[in-house]
Amino acid sequence: MQITKACPECGNVEFNINSSFENYELICNNCQNQISKISLERYVQLEANCYNCGSKSFKVKVKKLGDRELWTAVCTSCGNTPRKYCSDEDGNEITYDEREKLILKNDEEMYFQVNNPVDENYDVEEVISNLEDEIDEREEEIRLLKVEINSKEDEIRVLKNELDDRDDEIQDLNKRLVRYINNMSELQEEIDNLRKDY
Ligand SMILES: [Zn+2]
Ligand SMILES: [Zn+2]
Numbered sequence: 001m002q003i004t005k006a007c008p009e010c011g012n013v014e015f016n017i018n019s020s021f022e023n024y025e026l027i028c029n030n031c032q033n034q035i036s037k038i039s040l041e042r043y044v045q046l047e048a049n050c051y052n053c054g055s056k057s058f059k060v061k062v063k064k065l066g067d068r069e070l071w072t073a074v075c076t077s078c079g080n081t082p083r084k085y086c087s088d089e090d091g092n093e094i095t096y097d098e099r100e101k102l103i104l105k106n107d108e109e110m111y112f113q114v115n116n117p118v119d120e121n122y123d124v125e126e127v128i129s130n131l132e133d134e135i136d137e138r139e140e141e142i143r144l145l146k147v148e149i150n151s152k153e154d155e156i157r158v159l160k161n162e163l164d165d166r167d168d169e170i171q172d173l174n175k176r177l178v179r180y181i182n183n184m185s186e187l188q189e190e191i192d193n194l195r196k197d198y
Helices: 096-115 118-197
Strands: 002-004 015-020 023-028 034-039 044-046 058-065 068-075 084-086
Touching: 015 044, 015 058, 023 068, 084 096
Parallel strands: none
Antiparallel strands: 002 058, 015 023, 023 034, 044 084, 058 068
């Protein structure tokens, strides 16, 4: 069922169109009451003057479709519907292709926003920053451990040198001992010989 909308304040059935981005308002041209705000398709705007005759006065037909009301403005003078055109957010007329690109870009931005909510993104950055700090700390610990290992290796080297020196000394002492033992045996032999002779 289709009805002709009347102003609830004064009963007038002629309206002006207050056009804006993706929607328009219907204003009673008798009492200036705002009747309704009507949504348009995305990146679409409605001309406030009749494209055919230039009239600013429109009648409105409302059709119920389920829960929704479909509003159609019709020029009071010539019966034409007001012209719709593709527009950017500032209301500038654009081509259909430009509109498609804007919708695509807008969808990508919305997709990006949905998948990367600002707060979550911030949280992720916070986590990354904390992990980077931890890596820095670990790297410092590793550096200190390497320094300690190096100093221990130096100590081991010094001890090894000392050990080598001690080894050398022991060998020397051994040689001397062998010499003394030989000497003693020679001396003993001499003593034995002397006793024989005596
Ligand atoms: Zn009115
Ligand atoms: Zn007209």
